[in-house]
Amino acid sequence: MNEFTKTLCPYCGVGCGLEASPPAQHGKATNRDSQGTPIWRVRGDKSHPSSQGMVCVKGATISESLDKNRLHYPMVRNSLDAEFRRVSWDEALHIITNRIQTVRLTQGSQAICMYGSGQLQTEDYYLAQKLMKGCLGSNNFDANSRLCMSSAVAGYIQSFGADGPPCCYEDLELTDCAFLIGTNTAECHPIVFNRLAKYHKKNRHVKMIVVDPRRTPTAEAADLHLAIRPGTDIDLLNGIAHLLMRENYIDTGFIDDCTSNFPAYAEVIRHYSPEVVAHQCGISVEDLETAAKYWGKSKSVLSLWSMGVNQSAEGTAKVRTIINLHLLTGQIGKPGAGPFSLTGQPNAMGGREAGGLAHLLPGYRLVKNDQHRAEVEDFWQLPRGQISPSPGLSAWEMITGLETGNVGLLWIAATNPAVSMPDLERTKKALLKSPFTVYQDAYYPTETAAYAHVLLPAAQWGEKTGIMTNSERRVTLCQAFRQPPREAKPDWEIFAEVGRRLGFADKFAFRNSAEVYAEFVQLTRHRPCDMSGLSHEVLQAQGPTQWPHPVDDKFRDAKRLYTDLRFHTPDGRAKFAAYYSRGLAEVPDPNYPFVLTTGRLYGHWHTQTRTGRIEKIRQMHPQPFLEIHPRDAAALGIEDDDWLEVRSRRGYAKFPAKVTKAISPGTVFVPMHWGSLWADDAEANALTHSESCPDSLQPELKACAVQLIPISQATPVTTSQLQSSQR
């Protein structure tokens, strides 16, 4: 047998193939971490088509985190100020099922909530939907994808009639123009970026445009960096459209035959003349014209985006405005072209397929659609009407539901909301009010454990076999290669056991995750994400495979969607959206004169539950910081490493300054990675607000208004001081 087990990196949505082998190999030197402890050997899988053997520092060091600070046993306590005591699984599940029954009787199923994550595997996600939306009749399953990809999901559904990124990674090496907006691909999707950057370097005709208020490592590599003011993306995109129309770079044949709603869009675009747009975005007219020229003259254009677009109070509108440009120029359904959202988490795509948001059902179905509900009810052999016709609570609505007492039970799995939710002081207060919180995680402690009544130890990556789908719709079987520590169990097994104990034994009679997956794929049959031809066995035999992959049509080319230029809308046409820009939800004012933006660093993963325990990565990013432009720093009278207090209307934090021209004047940046366990008062989300996009309900985590106070000084800086410094 091969000594290496094939799997997928459990960090970002690039989905790089990995191979793992045990620490002590006969006749070979043992790998050790910095403390000398033997660790699993992990290397890139050369046969994985998405990554071709490449890995970044996170994938390369993953095995160092597997055994540190794990949660080993179920633990319970009666109140949040009591100590946890260790209990058996039987006792913990008994307490949980009792509580579920009590809440059902006293408040109804609608008071039961589960908050999951794009780091669950597809089987975990699927059984959580079956339990919550099916058996319990509560659509209150939401995931941290609400904070991440939900604007992309809403944008695709509205423009194309269905979710699903239409492109593939090969397009990175086939395009004539890569348009990267609101994405720091070099740090956050490093292997996607490697593929693109290598090709860009070799092919001089290929253009790379980066739209980001910061000069990130991604922007460094671009032919054109548009450092727009935060929140002016729609202005920019409409401005590019204006020029494309004026210079007649548009594809009228495609518009006529394959789209709808063009006149309304054209009417909006009229108002976005280059001068107005350049002023609004804070860029030059020449740069705007260059962007339009690169787009217009290229045979193929690929746009890539992530959180700078999605995490916005107009996130869905931004996504649709990107798609508009592709429709205007016929840049979709062919090699090297299309709108391509870069998925954040390793299996957020699988979550979407399994229906893992409060408005979705498995197989790219919608809670609101009568036929979709009936199909799922029949398949699950539940009575018609069992699934509620209203979307459940979104992540933030669960928090406000705790405030009002409408949430009686909150079950959190594979996410750390006491760091990652917006408006953290409010979030924490709400969590403190929770009558009963179950927290199912692989590690202990995490910040959220402090708000739990019950802790359930989860088996994590490498300890359970399951499926993950990456950004290019490629489905990979991730084989277990080691035992879960002590009493930890796979998430799907926990959900199944609770289902059985609640009286649904026949619906959760799975012996292994392959059986769970086999049931799930049947629900994708004849759906846009058809995977009915896939199974653990098939994936084991043929390797990672892109969907659609129907059982009856195995040889369909699944590289790209919409190659026939027919879409999933009722009329088969892609729909133009007509949006004016609205800008930021919380605009700077004299009291809060700076825009704070938040994001990621190359080495760290989110709330550091793994990467904070890896020495190499800790050295790479030893502490939190705040990026500030030299002009703003001068106005505040501060220099590198001087400390600043940052205040918003909701909270405060403090950081040492990193004075850099990489950020635009008036904007400051802090990383999101430092929760209360990793630094004092350095939580980005102590400052952010919860205003969200009306369509996707995704909060605007990318911008809020703040004031900056040098720690030695007492008074905040006002706009007039700022402006005098910028003159």
Ligand SMILES: Nc1nc2c(c(=O)[nH]1)N[C@H]1C(S)=C(S)[C@@H](COP(=O)(O)OP(=O)(O)OC[C@H]3O[C@@H](n4cnc5c(=O)[nH]c(N)nc54)[C@H](O)[C@@H]3O)O[C@H]1N2
């Ligand atoms: N190293 C690392 N990689 C990761 C992760 C991680 O934690 N660490 N997490 C993964 C996950 S879940 C996700 S969602 C992705 C996120 O991947 P990215 O979206 O690439 O990462 P972010 O740093 O959150 O934000 C990207 C950029 O948006 C810019 N931005 C802010 N405001 C605006 C705006 O108004 N307009 C535009 N155009 N840009 C703006 C920021 O300056 C920032 O550089 O990364 C994934 N990969």
Ligand SMILES: Nc1nc2c(c(=O)[nH]1)N[C@H]1C(S)=C(S)[C@@H](COP(=O)(O)OP(=O)(O)OC[C@H]3O[C@@H](n4cnc5c(=O)[nH]c(N)nc54)[C@H](O)[C@@H]3O)O[C@H]1N2
């Ligand atoms: N200010 C600001 N806030 C943000 C963002 C931002 O850009 N700025 N980005 C948002 C986005 S895009 C995201 S995706 C979120 C991420 O935020 P979180 O989801 O809160 O971050 P993670 O640290 O990835 O948390 C994952 C948890 O799952 C656990 N875990 C890992 N594997 C398993 C498993 O197999 N089973 C179980 N049960 N647990 C497991 C880990 O130990 C960890 O505690 O943050 C959001 N918050």
Ligand code: SF4
């Ligand atoms: S690029 Fe993403 S998937 Fe690939 S090794 Fe790095 S973190 Fe893992």
Ligand SMILES: [Mo]
């Ligand atoms: Mo994300």
